[in-house]
Amino acid sequence: MLALVFVNVAINYLDRANLSVAATQLGKDLDLSTKELGYIFSAFGWAYAALQIPGGIIADRFGPRILYAFCLITWSLATIAQSAVNGFLSLFSLRLLTGTFEAPSYPINNRVVTSWFPDNERASATAMYVSGQFIGLAFLLPALTAIQAYSGWKVLFIVTGLVGLVWGIIWYLFYRDPLDHPQVNKAELDHIEKGGGLFHGKKSGVDNPSLWRWKNFKLILSNRTLWGVYIGQFSLNATLWFFLTWFPTYLVKYRGIDLKQSGYLGSIPFLAACAGLLLSGFISDRLVKQGTSVSIARKTPIIAGLLLSIVIIGANYTNDVTLIIFFMSLAFFGVGMALISWVFVSILSPKHLIGLTGGVFNLMGNLASIVVPITIGHLITGTDFKPAIVFIGIVEFIGACAYIFLVGKAERISTGDDQSENALIFEQK
Template sequence: MIFVTVVINYLDRTNISIAAAALKEDLGINAIQMGYIFSAFGWTYSILQIPGGIVADKVKSRILYPVIMALWSIATLIQGMVNSFAALLGLRAGIGMFEAPSYPINNLIVTRWFPENERASAIATYTSGQFLGMALLLPVLTLIQDALGWRGLFIVSGIIGLVWAAVWYIFYRDPQNHNRIGSSELKHIEEGGGLVAMKEKNKTNKFEWNDLANAFKYRKLWGMYLGQFCLGATTIFFLTWFPTYLVEFRGLDFIKSGFYASVPYLAAFLGVLLAGFTSDFLIKKGHSSEVARKAPIITGMLLSIAIIGANYTEDTTLIIVFLSIAFFGNGLASIAWIFVSLIAPKKNIGLIGGTFNFIGGLSAVIVPIVIGYLVQDGDFSPALFFIGAMALLGLICYTFIVGKVERIVPKE
């Protein structure tokens, strides 16, 4: 269910990238303005990550998730009815606001439902939704837009989210409230480190400012935060400017670009699944968390630097190969959420997850605007150099700053 939710989440984040070329022409929007529209989602999404994490800790996931899902779906649908730069900017910011608690909720659910030695696989499975969903949906979305126009694309996307919000409310339960889970399974999860009863234990806890201080005073948390920002730079390029890069800079046909664009997403999907299941396999074989959890992330950031190779060829196949290697690496590194569930203080997992996604989400604010300025003369080469440099910085963060993978126990 989280996997499907993530697919819809990213559908509503990224359909703007499919619509961008037609939307720019119809509404007379230039590249710099388009950069701000791409970025608007990140403004509210990143700013509200910490409040979203706090709310995720306090409100039942069964209630909170369908409410925010319905709200961001309505904002998505209304995008198909507007005619101005300002309206699009506001609606994109609205989608970011309502999606803000989503990944802290995802992480909380996995922390409740899975023992630690299965958690990377679970995180990889739902995270893969953002890549497989777009790999399968990009060609479909281009065909929908070809048939119904960019307005129809937004309306169809919004309706899908509204339907799934109802499905979530009907079927989701936390493990201790699920009528199909037995005592032996609950025991298996809890003895393996799954926090199945965390809601009951934490429901009387009031927010304290010391909790917020805990989110910012540990070096290993800052290594995670900055690494997530760098990881996000590659992701955001593919979620925003990538279709424009193929159509306007590389001159591909719009329909054909949808099929070409799906290849790097498939590569990222394979990368995240490989990382998750390999990481858990290494843990079960007795390897340390430093090896099992960090190796996929460090390897992935290294591979992401390959995006620069696309600047040195005019061959479409080679361009897609370089971009696919880079996004495969991004997929490998996307299990970084495992560090939140393993390192954050137990009572602040939602808050730390929100902080992690807040700083990571700042990439969605900064990167689209930076790229908009870098490509305003029509040349995407500086943008790819910029993305490659961010991947290198992320590699440094995870290698030298995160340190030993162990849960933080704050002093009372």
């Protein structure tokens, strides 16, 4: 099940990053200015961020099997349609559509991991599926740049879209929730449940519409620890969205690196991020199993990663390609370390509000997908990209401060509905 989610995430980010590979030539063909390109890069984020809360609610009310298949197929169709764009408006609209259909994806991912894994394995599981975005791009970026170089951006959108269409069918055929999987026995279900895993779907009663009330939104939006996590996630996504949007353009246009060479060099930071993520996840889970408090075990690698990512500013002080890639890779390694932050949704969320909390968390984080591409587009002056890199470093520092000063004890937020919710689940079992 985790392997299926891993591939979902890889395809998810493939269809976010294809535009960044196509951007240099596409911008010339469609006569787009730097500022217009910034808005195009941000278009995905407008819809994606706005629909995170609805996406979280949908993830709690419908099963991952059908919902994820629907999302994969529809966003892939929108990706294929981007091969036929003829200007700013049509491309902006289709990127909005792609963001719309991808919106429930991470709340679904979190729901799957919360269902299938006990607490002391969840950081590792989260690290494994989130690593799909880095491993997928690291190994596919050279292929994407080759397609772009030899066949053009239209073929690039068609190929990446077709991959998602096929995988949507595969997901539907093979994914099942724990209670529905024919190969899961009672011993495994007991192991997951005793370790804090939460079974979802109609059998557990969490899709009861009465649970979706304003006081639940107020609870999720008024907790200080959650706000620290929200701000931290925005900071992480700031660097992530730099790499998903402007990074190839930065290498080719502002550092003079050949397009095909940029595909290979550009894959190195993604591999570094993946290494940081996996290392952080396994170390964090090991600390928990050894008796370290959950707060320390989960927060320490996140804070260390955010502080490390500030070294991205070092790229401003060298013209050596090796050093540029080194600073970029080290910074992205730090971001990877901190990306186990999704585990805080499982730790902090009230049991019946996993999807809603995940939706708000992803909404706050993905505001960066709107702010960062546009801000960078405005900060670039002529051939000077340095102000944009400084901007990224400052945002990472703010994220580290949020975890240090706002994120308190890592424990589940209790609500007045917990007893009634548990009674409902017990009765339905």
